[in-house]
Amino acid sequence: MTKAPFSGKGERASDLLGLIHSDVCGPMDTQARGGFQYFITFTDDFSRYGYIYLMRHKSEALKKFKKFKSEVQNQHGKSIKALRSDRGGEYLSQYFDQLLKECGIVSQLTPPGTPQWNGMPERRNRTLLDMVRSMMSHIDLPASFWGYALETAAFTLNCVPSKSVQKTPHEMWTGKRPEVEQTSQVVEENSTNLETQPLRRSTRERHEHERYGFLVTTHGDVILVDQDEPKTYQEAVSSPDSEKWLEAMRSEMDSMSENQVWTLVEPPEGVKPTGCKWVFKKKTDMDGNVQT
Template sequence: MLVTAQNAVNNKRKDKEVVLVAGTSSSKTGKKNKKSKKGSVPQQSTGVSKNKGKAKVAADKGTCFHCGKNGHWKRNCQQYLVSLKANKEKKPLEGMSISCYVGSNGSYSSSTAWVRDTGASSHVCTSIQGLASSRVLGRNEVCLKIGNRASVAAKAVGSTSLHLDGHVLFIDRVLVLPNAYRNIISVSSLTRSGYLFDFKHDVCNIYYGNKVIGVGYLHDGLYYLRARNKTIPNTIEINTVSESIPSLKQLWHLRLGNVADDRISKLEKMGLIIPLGSEPNSTCESCFQGKMTRTPFVGQMERAKEVLELIHSDVCGPFSEMARGGYSYFIIFTDDYSRFGYVYLMKYKHESFEKFKEFKAEVEKQKGNSIKTLRSDRGGEYMSTEFGDFLKEHGIVSQFTLPGTPQLNGVSERRNRTLLDMVRLMMSYTDLPISMWGYALQTACYLLNRIPSKSVSTTPYEIWNGRTPSLKHVKIWGCPTFIKKQKTDKLETRSEKGRFVGYPSDSLGYYFYFPTEQRVVIS
């Protein structure tokens, strides 16, 4: 009896299945079985034969639930099979579970830094900007598991290229999560692609083969990678301030007024700055634009044997745009032995004589020595009777270059060119008015005295003052900063935003410029 009753139930299921597929009036069969008296058993052979016949009809004349056409079922539909195959190829991305560190917007974050995470199974970034081949994900298409076991949906997926120090790291399948603390690089994903990670103390090196392609530095328990998105336009351009994280060597390149790499290397060897690594500095487009010159004049001049034995001087100007304070000229004085230089801004060219007397009084008092020779071109400011009589009175020999040969006054010509190169480059990184070129010029002279030169074995500052200079206080010219107000009310803000524009020679501190008020203060 139990076997017979089970067979009856199976037949009833088959009848209903045939009715749903075929969609014919055979539903009456189901009604008859439903009305059968309790305990009665329908004939099995009759039910099976009828169902087989109706199933054949459904296969020949049925309607596909996927494409809507007659003559086949959904499971045999070619369109359905193609779409099913395509969905299976996407399946590794769908439903993915990623473990990463995600937090609220109110916490400390850095949307441009990239952090290496050994616990994350996929790369994560905070913005879709900079991603190549990106696509927006559907709702809950990809969910990420975070530290509190909650699930957060990713907004998009794409790929990006991180520009490292001389190398490019391509990262595929990067998920966009706007609420992430930081951009995350999955260590496990990169190791599957052949990359190796070496963690030592506060440094993590990325290897591909036997070559180091990137370095991360430990900060607040996380290894930060110095990189920027290659697909994003270079953030270090004219009239823009860089917001990305430059390499250490590039950072010092900017701090020191775009000086050459060999000078920075000398500072490393002298221990004045921290080691910056062996990677060459990235090509600086502004250096090519601002420093292009002709082939130099070939020749040698006899060098001085002591400080103040020979002073080089030259006047430059007038400039089309006056500097702040009404200055249109500047005059330089450079010591031949140490290459230590002074620069003075002037409103008029005839002020050269007064500036020389000011320079002479200061340096002779400080050095305990007298100027012996002054070398200059044949400009009218140096050949005046007043200037000549003053030099004779103090026993200073006047040397003039030959007409048409400015190369014979090469030290001054080279110093002028270097100073103006640095001024152009420093101002190209900011949106400060061109009238601030006077502060940029004085800053350039300040830096040149503290960095190595090809003409001397060490820095001009060390030869001139007898001690090693310090570069711990050096800043990027024009960088934004906040300065504490001297006097504030209880309800007012305690700081105001300004720009760093120089180093005062007569006091400690910095020069700061406030664009809205157009004033310069020392703080």
């Protein structure tokens, strides 16, 4: 449930870094890879260009703001004028307040219990999480990959048009348009080369596409994840890891037997028991190595 926004419109910044919106979101029910449970956003009011940082604890907000401040001020040769946030404890700490005063940054805090005044970052958080849920629902990956999906969502928002600005946030922030012409030229050249070269049969092993998932980070890196997990019992016992899958199934059956999960009885006459099936998953550590 979201509260209705106020009818009035606040004053917009007239230049880059004139006003920065920030908000912390979390904790999430599932930790992202790396142990992250929170994320903090910094969004420029003039361009609507946003930065996002994953955090393990809310206390890291000051550290992330220092990192954001150093990067953007070095890029643009300007200083942050004001920082608008809610009254979260991470923004009210003595160290955070001291840093803002030393740097001459005005702290704009919204009134208690009025998230409408902090509407811009609140809406961005909601949009980011909606995009994450959409992406995660279309790929067969563990929920712990939501951190990569979040970075992909932030990267996408910066590159698409917005009603709040005349150009894309990326163009407003960098002053450069995406090099679409160069991209299309490379594709055309590659297509021409393919037409003149004879086709060669590949000797690599081909896999089904659904066995793989991909995510794009904010740096443009594409992460290809092998999702080679059996869908049925027959696939499990015929796969190269059949012995490991059989051992896992035996362990599961022994555990349920020892804990007396069920009582074996004859089904009543005329009643068809509800069927069941195996679900096979590979549990990995933070580095993607299979543990179980």
